[in-house]
Amino acid sequence: MTTARIDLLQQDGQLQDVVITQEGRTRRMAGRQGREREAALVQDALPPARSLPVLLGAGLGAALEAVLQAHPGPVAVVDKEADILAATGLVAQYPQVAWVLDATPEAALASLTRWQMAHGGAPFHPIALPFYLRQDRSHYQVLADRLAASQVHNFWEKARQPRFRNWPPRILGVTSQYFLMGEVQAACTRLGVPLHCIHIEDQEIGAGRFMEELLTAVLEFKPDFLFTINHLGVDREGVLISLLEQMRLPMASWFVDNPHLILHLYQQVVHPLTAIFTWDRDNLPSLKALGFEHVHYLPLGTDAHRFRPGAPAWPGMPRAGASFVGNSMVFKVGHRLRKARPPRRLLLEYRNLAREFGASDCRGVLEFLQEQHPDRYADWQALPTAERRLALEAMLTWEATRQYRVACVAGILPLHPLICGDKGWPILFRHRPEPWTWHPELSYYDHLPAFYPAQAVNLNTTSKQMKGAVNQRVFDCPACGAFVLTDMREQLADLFEPGTEVAVYEHPDEVESLARHYLTHPAERLRIVAAARARVLAEHTYDRRILALCEQMQATFG
Incomplete structure (x- = not known):
């Protein structure tokens, strides 16, 4: 479509009409006495004082001027006709107006909603100029209908209904x-x-x-x-x-x-x-x-209805004495490193910093840097954007996790294990002499409920983003009747009885001996799994978690 030519008709310094010529066709915005008719739209339906007038189309500026004279404000104008607006210059003439120039009704409605929230949630009062309804009904008529519905149905009063009047909550x-x-x-x-x-x-x-x-x-x-x-x-x-x-x-x-x-x-x-x-x-x-x-x-x-004994094996499902399922963190670290773009001195030190953080008692990277490496903390602060600072913090967390995970998984390498995960694992262990088997990543829903019970010992290592908490696997494995050997965490003792309901190692150096022990003592594995599963079903299902969350929300806000 060719670009439209916009001609302004003025009299005594006032804009009287706009003529749009495009592909040989000429249209007028308002016609004779256009300013008077435009202003009359406002006079016929004056916006109430406690309302938010929204003009659908800037027009000649007459309706806008009438609204500004009759209403204390604020006022918004929805207009996506960029070429006409550029010719009339109305946007620059009325800087006090909220101009909504979005190209789609959805985006315009979102902008109006934000504007409405910023001004106390008062109801909209839409005023539609006829030219704009003819110009693009799919935009201006849709907005006119939705704004009018909001006005009629008194949205905010209905939205502020009483909460938590019945159990369970919605x-x-x-x-x-x-x-x-x-x-x-x-x-x-x-x-x-x-x-x-x-x-x-x-x-x-x-x-x-x-x-x-x-x-x-x-x-x-x-x-x-x-x-x-x-x-x-x-x-x-x-x-x-x-x-x-x-x-x-x-x-x-x-x-x-x-x-x-x-x-x-x-x-x-x-x-x-x-x-x-x-x-x-x-x-x-x-x-x-x-x-x-x-x-x-x-x-x-855990979802004990999904992770339950007897899940059918999937075609080609591997089995092993000892196994580990998880990400190597190799590519996650690299991605965050590229995003953070740290200074050279920090780039040279990040592996050592991550190692120290992993071994420290600090729960977070920033706490660690602030306490033990204030110069590197200053480097973090000096990064120019929040995204880069966040990427650096995440990178050190993932690198600490990678190092720890490698140390733990290396403990089962002498047992000819199965390692399921990304292609970082063959890179990390490419120089190890022990024979081990790599398998690509597994689907949490489609593979793990059957995979875990098929392995004698499932090794678990916890991310360094959670030094005291426990991850999903300590619940999923026993729920489906599988044995898990996990690293000890402070909060684990609040959820299971270590030694009786869960097998734990305190340090990566203990992984090999403990894995060998449980591989050769199947009866002991079965006793631990049975006790752990009973505990999971009684206390650690997602049904209980959602129930606890609902009870807390009702107690807090009911």
Whole structure:
């Protein structure tokens, strides 16, 4: 399509009409007495004082001028006709106006919602200029209908309904491809907990479609609280948090990864209607120090309906005496290193720094650097963006995990083990003389429920992002009748009885001898598995975790 020619018709310094010529066709924006008719649109339907006038189209500026004279403000104008706006210059003439120039109705609605939240959640008062409805009905008419519906249905009053009036509470969930949401949905179904989910992809965070689905779900589903994992759906600018505040809707965010590797990216994270649940009890003091009022310990668990004895073997499933399933961290470290782009001195020292951090009592990388390497902490502070600082912190965490994981897995190499994971493992052990078998990564859902019971000893090593907490495998293995040899963690003793319900090693040097012992004592393995499974079924299922979360949310916000 050819570019339109825009001609302005003026009289006495006032814009009287706009003539658009395109492909031989000429159209007028307003026609005779256009300014008067445009201003009359406002006079016929004056916006109430406690409202947010939204003009759909800037027009000749007459309607906008009439609104500004009749209303104390603020005022918004939705207009995506960039060539006309450029010709009229109205955007520059009215800097006090909120100009919504988005190209799609979804994006424009999201911008208007943010503007509405910033001004107390007052109802919209849409005023549509006829030219714009003719120009693009799929944009301006859609927005006119949605804004009018918001006005008629008094959205904010309905959204601020009483919460937690019945048991069980109603949960509005934000879902993605993260593995744990499937377990949460299944647990809610078994418990009879009403759950409505909004699916979101990473690139959609804060997008108009997600916001629109959220607002619709609040009105129609009437949730008692929003539930998310690792702050998924919470945008960095705090738009969602502000929206929840306007609706007085509490949020439960369950962190099953290091929350400090996530929360650094957010400008507005603390809000009294937010409850933080963390799988690592060591995070409680630091999260409270950030200002969160409601912080709770909620460890991981297992879906005992998925991880159960008797899962059918999949074709070609390997079996071994000793095995390990997990990522080598080789490529994760490299990716974070490239993203962080640290100074040369830190680049030369990062492996030693990671080794020292892994051996230290410090729970986090920043605490370690601040206490033991203040110069390197200053290097971290000097990185110019939050993303690079976060990447450096994560890189040192993953490198410490890589070193520790290699040391532990090396303990089973003399036992001719099976190692399942990424292609980093053949790189790490390429010079080892012991014969061992590598298998590509396994699917958590499709492979592991049958794989774990087929191995005599499943080795577990815990990431250095969680020095005191336990990971998923200590629950999944016994749930499906499999034996696991895991590293000792402080919080493990709160969940199992070491030695009776779980086999543990204190140091990587103990892995080989303990693995040999349990390989040659099958009766002892079976006793530990039976005791561990009984404990898991009684206390560590995701049904119990979701029930505990619901009870805490009701006790806090009910």
